[in-house]
Amino acid sequence: ACPKRQGALAFENAGPVAAITGEELQPGSHAFCVGPDPSRWTSGAPGFGRTVYRDVFEGVAIQFRAVGRGLEYDVILAPGADLGQVVFRCEGVRGLAIDATGSLVMDAGLGSLRQPPPHTWQDLPDGGRREVKCAFRRLDGLRYGFSAPDYDPALPLTIDPGIEWSTFLG
Helix, strand or coil, X not given: CCCCCCCEEEECCCCCCCEEXXXXXXXXXXXXXXXXXXXXXXXXXXXXXXEEEEXXXXXXEEEEEEXXXXXEEEEEECCCCCXXXXXXXXXXCCEEEXXXXXXXXXXXXXXXXXXXXXXXXXXXXXXXXXXXXXXXXXXXXXXXXXECCCCCCCCCEEEECCCEECCCCC
């Protein structure tokens, strides 16, 4: 039997995802047990170093990356995309807050998940990169987005929050 899921991030008010692609095929395989119905469980699934959900929101891709033994994500806005539409809902957590350092802290019951302020940049037409100030924007006790008041909406924007574990979560 598979354990009950402790928490997840959901895309609030997202449209149907245009495409999900796995990139950087990894050795080995995985099993997924979602819900109580064994007919919906999967085994032998390939693993990837990166999975990209395209057009989660209009002009926005969410990229999940394996980093060491952890998982990180990037929010990638195409030119002209609206950052305000990017809203994450934290499911299975007791609440979230933004601490004095600007980190997003999620109380997961068994411990806390902490996301430091995101590293954010824009790719320039000349191939360079410009750092952009970005902060978490708490919408309520379970939802958050991002604020980047000085970014140029005519250029692509990449938001790269990290994830830190304050204790082992099963």
